[in-house]
Amino acid sequence: MENKVKFYSEDDLSIPFYFKRMEKVFSLYFDSTKKIDNFSDAIELKNAVKIFESGSYSIDWTEEYIARLNSSLDSLKKTYYEFLGRVTFKEISEYMFILREEYEYREDFFEIFSKFKYGSRIPEEDFSQLFWETGLSIHYLLKNDYFYKVYPDFVKEAFLSQSTNLEYLLSNYTDSNYFIPLNITKDEWNLLLEDYIHDRNSNLNYLRLLLHPIKGLGDKYFQITDVQKLAIQKISDAFNESFDKTDAGLRVIFEIYLDRAIFKQKQEEYLRENPLEPMEIIDKSIVYNLRRSAGEIIDEQLTLHMISLVDRELLTQYKDSENLFKNLILDTQLFSNKNMVLLPSFPNKETLGVARVIGVYTKNSYPITQYFQIKQQQICYKIMAYQKILSEFDSSIEQIIHWYFFDFLNNQGIKWLPFSFSPKDDVIDNRISTIFKNEEKIRKQYKQLVDYGEIEKDLYNLTRSTPGLETLPSYIAKKYAYLTENKLIHSILPLLFSDQSHLTYVDEIRTEKCFVELIEKHFLRKGDFLNHQQVKIQFLIDNNIISADEQKLQFVDKKQIDIFREFYWYGEVNYYNSDSTEKLILDALYEKGMISFGQTLFSKSESNYLNFIMNNSKFDNSWGIRNKYQHGSPAYDSEEQYYFDSSISLLILIIYASKINEEIIYKKTQLKENKHELMARINHSRAS
Numbered sequence: 001m002e003n004k005v006k007f008y009s010e011d012d013l014s015i016p017f018y019f020k021r022m023e024k025v026f027s028l029y030f031d032s033t034k035k036i037d038n039f040s041d042a043i044e045l046k047n048a049v050k051i052f053e054s055g056s057y058s059i060d061w062t063e064e065y066i067a068r069l070n071s072s073l074d075s076l077k078k079t080y081y082e083f084l085g086r087v088t089f090k091e092i093s094e095y096m097f098i099l100r101e102e103y104e105y106r107e108d109f110f111e112i113f114s115k116f117k118y119g120s121r122i123p124e125e126d127f128s129q130l131f132w133e134t135g136l137s138i139h140y141l142l143k144n145d146y147f148y149k150v151y152p153d154f155v156k157e158a159f160l161s162q163s164t165n166l167e168y169l170l171s172n173y174t175d176s177n178y179f180i181p182l183n184i185t186k187d188e189w190n191l192l193l194e195d196y197i198h199d200r201n202s203n204l205n206y207l208r209l210l211l212h213p214i215k216g217l218g219d220k221y222f223q224i225t226d227v228q229k230l231a232i233q234k235i236s237d238a239f240n241e242s243f244d245k246t247d248a249g250l251r252v253i254f255e256i257y258l259d260r261a262i263f264k265q266k267q268e269e270y271l272r273e274n275p276l277e278p279m280e281i282i283d284k285s286i287v288y289n290l291r292r293s294a295g296e297i298i299d300e301q302l303t304l305h306m307i308s309l310v311d312r313e314l315l316t317q318y319k320d321s322e323n324l325f326k327n328l329i330l331d332t333q334l335f336s337n338k339n340m341v342l343l344p345s346f347p348n349k350e351t352l353g354v355a356r357v358i359g360v361y362t363k364n365s366y367p368i369t370q371y372f373q374i375k376q377q378q379i380c381y382k383i384m385a386y387q388k389i390l391s392e393f394d395s396s397i398e399q400i401i402h403w404y405f406f407d408f409l410n411n412q413g414i415k416w417l418p419f420s421f422s423p424k425d426d427v428i429d430n431r432i433s434t435i436f437k438n439e440e441k442i443r444k445q446y447k448q449l450v451d452y453g454e455i456e457k458d459l460y461n462l463t464r465s466t467p468g469l470e471t472l473p474s475y476i477a478k479k480y481a482y483l484t485e486n487k488l489i490h491s492i493l494p495l496l497f498s499d500q501s502h503l504t505y506v507d508e509i510r511t512e513k514c515f516v517e518l519i520e521k522h523f524l525r526k527g528d529f530l531n532h533q534q535v536k537i538q539f540l541i542d543n544n545i546i547s548a549d550e551q552k553l554q555f556v557d558k559k560q561i562d563i564f565r566e567f568y569w570y571g572e573v574n575y576y577n578s579d580s581t582e583k584l585i586l587d588a589l590y591e592k593g594m595i596s597f598g599q600t601l602f603s604k605s606e607s608n609y610l611n612f613i614m615n616n617s618k619f620d621n622s623w624g625i626r627n628k629y630q631h632g633s634p635a636y637d638s639e640e641q642y643y644f645d646s647s648i649s650l651l652i653l654i655i656y657a658s659k660i661n662e663e664i665i666y667k668k669t670q671l672k673e674n675k676h677e678l679m680a681r682i683n684h685s686r687a688s
Contacts, residue, residue, distance in 0.1 A: 004040070006104050007047040010054035013502065016530060019058035022048045029079045030072055036083040039095040043108045045080045049073065059531035084112055089121050096134050106140055114146035128154040142168055142178040156181045160188060163195035163202070169221060170206050173214050173362045189222040197231055204239055205360035207232045212620050215364040250285035250370075251303045254378055256385040258312040270305045278304055282370050283352040290354075306378045308333060310385040319393050321403035328386070328400065329658040333379060334651075338577035339662055340570070341602075341655055343379060344609035345372040349569035352513075353499055366612040366619040380647035387650075396424070397650045398435075404657050405442070412664060416445055417455055428642045429633035435649040436614070436626040440466050442656055446601065447472055450663075469610050472601035475667050480598040481573045481586050489567075489594040492545060495536055496561070497568040502533055516561060525551045560585050567595075572603050576666070601659050610655070613648060625649070 005018045005025060025048045028034055036042045052069055092113075099106050113119075119127070128151070131141075138158045141147040148155040159165050159181050168178045184192075196202050197210075210224055211232055257263035274281065285302045292298055315327060329335065336342055347356065350371040361367065383397070390396050398421040405416045419438045422431040444466055445455045450473045452459070483489060495501050496516050503515035506528050512518040526537055526548050537553070540546045547556050555561050563585050566573045575586055575597060589595045602610065611618040614626035625645050628634045636642060 004104070005044050005047045005051065007050040007054070010056065011502065015051055015056045016058070016532060018048070018051065019060075022051065023058075026069065026072075026076070029076055030068070034079075036080055038083075039087070039091070039109060039112075040098070040102060040105065042080040042083045043105045043112070045076060046108070049076055055535060056532050059534075084116055087116075087118075089126075092118055092122065093130050096130055096136070099136060100134055106136065107143065110140040110143065110147075114144050117146075119146070119150035124151045124154055127151055128157075131158070138165060139168070142180065145179040148179060148181045148183075152181065152183055156183050160184065160192060163192055163199045166192055166196045167203055167206050170209055170214075171360075173209075173217055173364070174360055175363065184221075186222065193222045193224065194228070197228055197235075203360070204236060208236055209360060209362060209620075211236075212622075213616075214362050214620050249289070250282060251301060252374055252377075253303060253305050254381050255305060255307045256381055257307060257309050258385070258389070260309060260311050260313070263307065263309040266305075266307055270307070274303070278306070278374070279350050279352055279355070279371055283355045286354045286358055304374070306374060308378060308382045308385070310382060310389060312389055315389050316393065319395065321395075321400055321407070324390070324395065324400050325404055325408075325657070328397070328654050329661060333382065334654065335658060336574075338574040339658065340572075340574050341606045341609065343375060343651075344605040345369055346570055346605070348497070348571075362620045364619060365621045366608065368621060376648075377644075379651060380644050383647035383650055384643060397654065401653045401657055404661070409664065412668065414449065414664070415455065417441070417457055417460055428639075428646055429629065432642070432646050432649050433629040433633065435646075435653065436629055439614075439626070439649075439652055439656065442653075442660075443467060443469070443472065446656075446660060450475060468607075469602060470600065470604070470607040472607075474599045474601050475663050475670070476576050477599055478597040479574070479576045479600065480603045481567075481575045481590070481595045482598060482604060483567055483571060484594060484596050486592070486594045488543065488592075489589070492540070492543065493564060493568040495540060496545070496564060501536075503529070503536055516555075516565070519546070519553055519555065524553045526553060557585070563589075570605060572605055574603070576662075601663065606655070606659075610652065613652065 003021055005021050006014075008014075025045055029036075029045060036045065053073070057066060057069075095109065099109060122130070131154070138155070141151075141155055141158070159168075168176075169180050172178055172180070197207065211229055255266065257266060276284070281302055281304045288298050288300070288302065311327075315324065318324070318327075334342060345367045347367045347369055351369050355370060359368075387396060390400075402421065406418070409416060419441045420434075421438070422434040444460060444463055447467045448455050448460060448463070495503055497514045499513050501515055504513065504518060505511045506518070506522070506524065510518065510522045510524065510528075512521060518524065526534055526541075529537060537546070541548060544556050545560075546553050559581055563573060563582060573582075573586065575583065578586065586595065590597065598604070600607070608618070612622050614624065616622045616624035616627050625648055628645075
């Protein structure tokens with residue numbers, strides 16, 4: 001099987017290594033006289049044709065050779081189709097045994113098996129015996145519905161023979177599409193589930209999926225009990241405890257500095273010790289763990305320092321409520337310079353190659369990355385530090401929030417219906433519960449304010465349902481910009497910024513994390529790249545992203561690249577807080593159908609984050625902290641978890657206040673502008 005041609009996808013980086021072999025394969029069948037007499041040769045020719053039809057070919061191939069290939073495609077296909085259409089039972093069975101070694105062609109073979117309906121040539125009993133003897137995986141029989149229709153009893157028997165086959169069903173709710181036998185009863189599913197939970201070969205990632213409801217799965221196949229969930233939780237906890245006792249994992253250290261000078265000093269010190277970004281350190285630690293699990297000895301212990309600043313001097317010097325409020329909403333670990341919340345999960349920005357494929361999540365899961373979880377811990381420690389310093393002069397985040405809604409907004413002519421916080425000496429779970437009740441009150445009142453211009457008590461009391469976070473409106477017509485389903489923009493962004501793009505590498509010296517960094521850091525010409533890379537580069541040239549003026553590749557508009565980077569990293573851009581040049585670029589993208597605009601209080605990433613944090617209704621893996629405190633409170637082993645929940649609840653109120661404040665400022669500015677415009681018209685009419 002060595003060196004035989006295999007087509008995986010048109011983006012497969014190994015394609016160029018097959019070009020020499022492809023020439024030999026094509027040369028054998030150009031004249032249509034040589035016949036194929038085995039599956040291996042037929043599948044190889046089929047793969048070679050697929051690669052060529054995908055647009056990949058050697059830079060050394062002449063135009064005449066390429067033209068000859070194009071004119072010969074039909075005859076090449078006919079050559080392998082003729083063999084595949086006339087194979088016998090004996091040839092099929094013999095090749096199935098060969099597939100035990102020739103593993104790279106297994107999927108090709110079973111795809112051909114179903115396409116040419118070989119089931120009509122092999123009875124179910126014979127196929128069953130043959131399949132068991134070869135020891136091949138049922139995986140190949142679940143790629144389409146052909147096998148369980150032609151061989152229903154055998155496929156069911158094979159599926160139920162191993163409890164770990166349950167993972168094929170679960171993976172249909174992650175990123176796969178397997179065809180599961182339809183003739184398995186609910187009792188058989190429940191037995192398979194029970195066996196799977198206690199199978200030592202079960203994948204812990206799939207087991208953990210079962211701890212939460214999976215959208216679309218429900219109890220369609222089986223019904224998981226609370227006792228089974230407890231068993232899974234114990235298995236998960238035991239694994240975590242055994243892992244934490246080793247020195248193999250990433251060591252994360254959270255540090256809060258109260259002095260700005262020391263904070264900057266520590267920043268520089270840790271950067272000198274390890275110049276890698278946090279996501280690079282995380283990725284490296286995962287690679288180390290994989291190598292250790294394979295038996296390799298690695299002594300290096302990776303450490304990630306997550307440091308924060310809570311400036312005691314600034315807080316104590318300007319400790320009136322207005323300045324304390326400004327400190328919170330201008331915190332650069334909470335909000336970007338465009339007032340976007342920085343705490344949601346941004347996988348394109350915060351994960352690299354290895355980290356991106358670790359773990360199993362359903363299609364309806366929130367993307368919980370390792371860096372995302374670290375971010376949440378960091379911000380919770382920071383909120384605790386804020387509270388500690390504020391308490392020194394008899395203040396708190398709750399008091400600052402209360403000041404904003406009932407003093408500041410009242411002075412702006414906006415009267416909120418009252419809400420209050422629990423006393424400081426109340427038990428912590430009561431304090432958390434009260435904060436979440438206040439969040440709901442803020443949500444309902446804000447929507448009424450935008451919809452009707454004021455908050456009216458009787459209308460509020462008649463409003464039974466709480467509006468969804470994603471439905472809360474904005475005064476600002478074009479507040480956020482989002483990517484549409486436009487194929488062009490979704491082709492451009494990965495080429496520019498993905499670490500999996502084909503355009504990150506020229507040679508060992510000229511290689512970077514993404515194409516943008518490659519162009520920015522090196523003097524490159526189009527001819528420096530391989531042929532299949534040049535096709536992608538020409539695509540970017542044709543779409544006016546890069547130019548090849550004076551033989552050097554460079555970006556046509558660097559500001560546009562910055563906007564593209566925001567979209568790739570975050571999936572959205574704050575249009576309202578963009579500068580005038582950025583708005584022109586965004587307007588042009590809108591005209592091309594690449595983006596759309598939204599008019600909501602929270603952006604999509606922000607509302608998804610808040611839904612994940614608070615509620616169970618949107619994501620399969622939600623933390624659902626608010627729901628835990630709606631009817632009673634959760635029981636935790638560690639008191640620290642309550643302080644984590646408390647910090648998260650306060651963080652949510654800070655986010656609300658910041659976003660609502662932006663709306664109020666906009667509304668006030670608009671009223672002033674409208675008043676000035678009206679006065680100008682009046683003065684103009686008087687003058688005329």
